[in-house]
Amino acid sequence: MADTTYRWEEISTGRKVFWVIGICVLMMVAILVVVHGRGVLDVSVDRATFEEQMLKFTSISGLDTTTSAGITSAVIKGKLIVLNMNDRKVDALFRDLPVELRATNASQVETIVWLKRGSRVYGHYRNGGDATINTCEVTIIDRARARVLAVRQFEGSLPPFSTKSYSASGSLPGAEITTWLTNLPRR
Numbered sequence: 001m002a003d004t005t006y007r008w009e010e011i012s013t014g015r016k017v018f019w020v021i022g023i024c025v026l027m028m029v030a031i032l033v034v035v036h037g038r039g040v041l042d043v044s045v046d047r048a049t050f051e052e053q054m055l056k057f058t059s060i061s062g063l064d065t066t067t068s069a070g071i072t073s074a075v076i077k078g079k080l081i082v083l084n085m086n087d088r089k090v091d092a093l094f095r096d097l098p099v100e101l102r103a104t105n106a107s108q109v110e111t112i113v114w115l116k117r118g119s120r121v122y123g124h125y126r127n128g129g130d131a132t133i134n135t136c137e138v139t140i141i142d143r144a145r146a147r148v149l150a151v152r153q154f155e156g157s158l159p160p161f162s163t164k165s166y167s168a169s170g171s172l173p174g175a176e177i178t179t180w181l182t183n184l185p186r187r
Contacts, residue, residue, distance in 0.1 A: 050081060050090055053106040057081060058088050060112075064147040074140045074149035076186045078110030079103035085116045096178045101186075111149075113181065114139040119169060122159055129167030131159035136173050138180075152180070 050057070081103050084091040093115065094102060103109045116139075119132040134156035140149045154177055157170035 050106055050109075053109075054083075054088060057083055057109070057112055058085065058114075060141065060143075060146050062146050063141070064145070074184060076101070076111050076140070076181070076184050077142060077144075078187075079108045080111035080113055080181075081109045082113045082115060082181075085114045091115050093174050093178060096174065098182060101182065110143055112141040112143050114141065115177070117172075122170075125163055125167065127166060129163070129165070131163075132167065132169040133158065134169055134172045136177060138177055140184075154180075 080097075080101055082091045082094040082097070083089070114137075116137040118135045118137075120135055121130050122133045123131040125131055136154045136156075137151065138154060139151050141147065142149055154173035156173040159168050159170045
């Protein structure tokens, strides 16, 4: 049986580069898996934490909407929660916010963000299918005052010019919403 051990000096430069790059790529993949897994875990923990209070967060009695017409900017007070009003759950966008904005339990929530997701038909494909744009109405609410602070409409990207399936839509406007919420002034 031949001895297949090599000393570092005996390995060609090409193989050294290959192995170093391979190890770096594996490390990056491992880091991404850990970070992504931690983010998914954070959202599921938050959902369980807020589940009991979901009715209070999604149906606020005496909600004052009189000052919200046309206001697209607000001051974020304290920590917030982001709710998908279509399914009455914590929205996945909540995980994308900076940690300093996210409430970790119901008692920390001072600002509530409602997302009403939808779509609108932009056009039609030759096969008759709809080309749609994803939309999202974002409502920011001051929990203590039961008052709407701002309402803003967002749209995702345009749908593809052509599709192999019956219909298609553009991307969701998640990044734009996250950027807007993150850049709003805080108190």
